[in-house]
Amino acid sequence: MEFSGNPALYRRIAIAVTLYINGGAFIIFALIKYLLHGDTWVLGWKPVLVTLLFSLWFGRAMYRWMMRLDAQYGRGSGWVLESVRVKLPELRPRQPR
Structure with a gap:
């Protein structure tokens, strides 16, 4: 995949992937716990807050990773690809003894 160097595009990608992965995992986990086991604690404010905080961290880390991968700033800005x-060594056939 070729990166276009557009930070707004990277931000949208990071937000979409974060919502898909973390939101989907939490919703599936909550449905399994609530429907199959009858647990209601997973629908409280603490698990939702923890999921939200992790999602914020994950989205920011993913955005920074994509920016570094594209070498727009940070450690990747000084990369040089040298040929x-x-x-x-050439393969030589063995001489019989």
Whole structure:
């Protein structure tokens, strides 16, 4: 996948993937716990808050990872790709003893 270098696009991708992964996992977990086991604690404010805080961290980390991957700022801005040639040894057949 070729990156366009557009931070707004990366932000939208990070938000969409975060909502899909964390939201989907929480909804599926909540449905399993509530429908199959009858547990209501998962629908309280604490699990929702923990999921929200983790989602915020995950989305920010994913956005920063994509920006670094595209080398727009940070550690990746000084990367230089240099061409290197390596001569491999030639295979010589074994001589019988």
